[in-house]
Amino acid sequence: MKIFYAIQATGNGHISRAMQLFPYLKKFGTVDFFLSGNNASLNADLPVKFKSYGCSLHYSKCGGLNYWDIAKNVRPIQMYKDAKSLPLKDYDVVINDFDSITSLACKVQKIHSVQFGHQASFVSDATPRPEKKSIMGEMILKHYAPSEKHIGLHFEKYDxxxxxxxxxxxxxxxNPKNLKHITVYLPSFQQDCLEKAFGKHKYIEFHWFLNDVKSKYTVGxxxxxxxxxxxxxxxxxxxxxxxTxxxxxxxxxxxYLGKKILSIPIRKHYEQECNAAALKKLGVPVVYEVGDNFDFIIExxxxxxxxxxxIQANNINETLQYLFDTYNNK
Structure with a gap:
């Protein structure tokens, strides 16, 4: 069986998931990956056969989306050309992890696909949403990468x-341990937005992962x-x-590791607001605005x-078997 797997390369989560799935997918057939997007910082250790500049998110300096940068980097004509050129008819199964170009290619080429991943869970109205829903956000979640079949991933089985x-x-x-440090991963924040707040907690060690850091170093x-x-x-x-x-x-x-979490969703990022709503239901504290009092929030x-x-971990073999059974039950 030949498998086409499309990865949305906005951020690193989709790539990380694909890397974990790849050894399991190989049990079902040969896999070619399509990487769509241009602002992931994680190296995709995968057999990427096709790439597209795609459509990616861009961030403001301190925790928000930069809509101007997002808009000016969209290349609709090239995206349509990329969709037409993808040889989807050469594959037995098309798996789409929230990529609009692959969805367009399936529509143009009349190819069946399954949307697999976290965003697929939002097809269900039972999946948590913030108190104030966004009409535009709902449209993006449900229509950005449409597919005939959906297999979602989420913290709990909402559907x-x-x-x-x-x-x-x-x-x-x-074997998880508590070595007392705090891990920080906030891709939408630049260094000078938060380091003052972290620096005030002099007796706490912070491990801060940043896209523009090239090699490990320590300051204070x-x-x-x-x-x-x-x-x-x-x-x-x-x-x-x-x-995070x-x-x-x-x-x-x-x-899964039982770690303490402080969640700061990206401002005006509707999917992250939905995830924050789900985390709050689980009892995880969420901060929506980071200002001058952030050091007190941390304290x-x-x-x-x-x-x-x-939470439970996915049984990957069972889920993939379900995926292929669902795909073939057209």
Whole structure:
């Protein structure tokens, strides 16, 4: 069986998930990956056969989306050409992890596909949403990468087609410890937005992973890391807690490890607001605005006993078998 797997390369979560799935997918057939997008910092250690500039998110300096940069980097004519050129008819199965070009290619070429991943879970109205829904956000979640079939991933089984998160083998096979440091992964924040707040907690060690850091270095109580799997996994497995965004993969891994979490969803990023709503239901503290009092927010979080809910890890073999059975049941 020949498998086409499309990865949305906005951020690193989709790539990380694909890397974990690849050895399991190979049991079902040969796999070619399509990488769509241009602002992921994680190296895709995968057989990427096709690439597209695609459509990517861009961030403001301190925790928000930069809509101007997003708009000016969209190349609709090229995206249509890329969609027409993808040889989808050469494949037996098309798996789409929230990529609009692959969805367009399927429509143009009249090819069947299955949307697989976290965003697929939002097809269900039972999946948590913030108190104030966004009409535009709902349209993007449900129509950005449409497909005939959906297999979602989320913290809990909110609907029949939703499965537990994909947890990396390094996390599953780890022996978690508490070495007292705080891991920080906030891709939408630049260094000077937060380092003053971290620096005020002189007796707490912070491991801060940043896209523009090229090599590890330490200043005071903050150790800066480039974004890579091995260092991040080690830091997360051994941390006291993690400060991260409202993404999916990182909070899921932290929940699985039983780590303390402080979530800061990207401003006006509707999917992250939805994830934050789900995390709040689980008892995870969420901060929506970061200002001059962020050091006090950190102190309060560190000194307050918060719920550490546990979640189930995905049985990847069973989920993939379900995926292929669902795909073939057209």
């Amino acid at each position: 029949s087609f939703i499965h537990p998160p994909i947890i990396k083998d390094e996390i599953l096979n780890s 109580n903050i150790t800066y890391f480039p974004v890579n799997q091995s260092d991040f996994n080690e830091s997360l497995i051994n941390c006291h807690g993690i400060i 965004g409202g993404g999916f993969e990182t909070p899921a891994e932290a929940l 309060n979080w560190l000194n307050t006993e918060v719920k550490k809910p546990s």
